[in-house]
Amino acid sequence: MNVVLSIIIFLSGILYAGEPAEETEFIRSIYQTCLTKDITYSNLGLLCEKFPSRLTGSKGAAGAVKWTKKLLENYNYDRVFLQEFMGPHWERGEKEQAYFIISGERNDLSVLALGRSVSTPEAGITAKVLVVNSLDEVDSLGAENISGKIVFYNEPFAQSHIHTFSGYSESVTKRSKGPSHAARYGAVAVVIRSVGTAMDDHPHTGSLSYAEDAPQIPAAALGYQSADKLYDALQKDPDLKLTLKINSHTFPDEPSHNVIGEISGSEKRDQIILIGGHLDAWDTGQGAHDDGAGVMQSIGALRVLKMLGYIPKHTMRVVLFMNEENGLLGGKKYAEEALINRENHILAIESDAGGFVPRGFSFKGADSILMHLQSYLPYFPPYTIESIISGGGGADIGPLNKSCDTPLLGLVPDSQRYFDFHHSPADVFSAVNRRELELGTASLAAMIYLVDKYGL
Numbered sequence: 001m002n003v004v005l006s007i008i009i010f011l012s013g014i015l016y017a018g019e020p021a022e023e024t025e026f027i028r029s030i031y032q033t034c035l036t037k038d039i040t041y042s043n044l045g046l047l048c049e050k051f052p053s054r055l056t057g058s059k060g061a062a063g064a065v066k067w068t069k070k071l072l073e074n075y076n077y078d079r080v081f082l083q084e085f086m087g088p089h090w091e092r093g094e095k096e097q098a099y100f101i102i103s104g105e106r107n108d109l110s111v112l113a114l115g116r117s118v119s120t121p122e123a124g125i126t127a128k129v130l131v132v133n134s135l136d137e138v139d140s141l142g143a144e145n146i147s148g149k150i151v152f153y154n155e156p157f158a159q160s161h162i163h164t165f166s167g168y169s170e171s172v173t174k175r176s177k178g179p180s181h182a183a184r185y186g187a188v189a190v191v192i193r194s195v196g197t198a199m200d201d202h203p204h205t206g207s208l209s210y211a212e213d214a215p216q217i218p219a220a221a222l223g224y225q226s227a228d229k230l231y232d233a234l235q236k237d238p239d240l241k242l243t244l245k246i247n248s249h250t251f252p253d254e255p256s257h258n259v260i261g262e263i264s265g266s267e268k269r270d271q272i273i274l275i276g277g278h279l280d281a282w283d284t285g286q287g288a289h290d291d292g293a294g295v296m297q298s299i300g301a302l303r304v305l306k307m308l309g310y311i312p313k314h315t316m317r318v319v320l321f322m323n324e325e326n327g328l329l330g331g332k333k334y335a336e337e338a339l340i341n342r343e344n345h346i347l348a349i350e351s352d353a354g355g356f357v358p359r360g361f362s363f364k365g366a367d368s369i370l371m372h373l374q375s376y377l378p379y380f381p382p383y384t385i386e387s388i389i390s391g392g393g394g395a396d397i398g399p400l401n402k403s404c405d406t407p408l409l410g411l412v413p414d415s416q417r418y419f420d421f422h423h424s425p426a427d428v429f430s431a432v433n434r435r436e437l438e439l440g441t442a443s444l445a446a447m448i449y450l451v452d453k454y455g456l
């Protein structure tokens with residue numbers, strides 16, 4: 001260890017120890033309890049094992065709602081209830097395929113339909129492939145080059161960013177808007193190089209968004225290595241034909257639910273501190289990092305405060321949102337109800353960036369509140385929470401900010417590995433580290449404790 005690092009650790013230790021003793025001691029016990037007892041990890045394991053596939057409208061989602069409601073009831077919250085809304089029901093179907101044939105030999109690619117994609121005819125779509133890197137390139141190539149072809153968005157994930165969420169924002173447009181954009185010029189289908197950071201062959205799904213002014217064409221993601229394979233083959237034979245088979249279905253909307261549990265405030269019952277994540281997950285892995293981790297950390301944060309005998313002044317509410325992945329209707333329904341019922345949320349916190357070692361929080365709201373929250377930083381153990389910066393809070397709590405102007409916080413874990421797993425078959429429980437997950441729970445618990453104690 002170098003000298004500078006030793007000094008930083010030493011000074012951070014003094015700072016951490018230099019805050020009011022009672023709070024410092026309590027926060028220390030939050031971290032110790034999370035690290036030594038099993039606050040979050042086993043619950044995440046059970047969720048992933050029992051309901052690995054939790055897309056809105058599915059049996060898995062309905063099962064997860066029932067099971068987590070029971071879990072909250074077992075923790076003796078003052079009130080546990082469901083919030084119902086009509087949500088979409090899309091299923092990918094089985095045997096998705098993408099392949100090309102060279103010299104009589106079939107080359108299969110690793111593929112997943114994008115969420116909401118329409119089906120291909122049963123025999124699939126077979127067509128020549130046009131490689132592009134951007135939506136602009138589609139515009140410049142025009143219908144004469146695109147009509148009748150499968151458009152292949154080959155652009156890799158923007159890996160140059162230190163924070164991978166910035167790379168994701170830059171790269172995800174081809175997934176959400178690419179299909180309709182190509183369809184306007186007569187494309188018959190779209191495949192994309194997966195929006196993920198790993199160079200393995202797991203395809204990463206995610207929602208596409210069909211524009212109203214374009215025909216709806218099937219669209220799918222290819223694993224990184226499969227995208228390489230297709231690209232290389234096209235370099236050798238630009239006339240090569242790709243076959244894509246998707247047999248997805250869109251069913252009528254289904255009753256769907258947010259799961260809510262709350263502990264009533266002892267002094268300021270009508271002021272709510274919300275903590276949550278989203279219960280729905282793609283049907284490809286187990287939704288462990290996205291967002292089983294956030295859901296179980298939110299439950300765990302209140303659980304650890306209760307275990308330590310803390311009696312909150314404000315009402316603390318854990319919300320497990322449904323339908324973040326393909327509609328955000330759970331978040332919208334929650335905000336709608338909050339507005340109708342004139343509920344006063346003093347802060348909403350979301351964990352939806354993976355169960356990795358926590359590094360900080362991002363904030364949306366007034367500068368004065370941000371500065372107030374930043375004054376808590378010395379309470380946090382060094383090397384877990386290093387910053388609270390302006391940014392966003394989380395997708396599910398966004399509508400609450402829009403309709404009620406609620407300040408938002410989002411837990412910011414280390415982002416380096418998140419997009420290796422995100423929306424792919426690799427997002428399974430074994431990809432979550434117990435200590436990293438529990439540190440996230442502890443950070444959330446410490447934050448809501450401080451906000452409860454000092455207000456905003």
Ligand SMILES: [Zn+2]
Nearest residue numbers: 290291324352
């Ligand atoms: Zn998520």
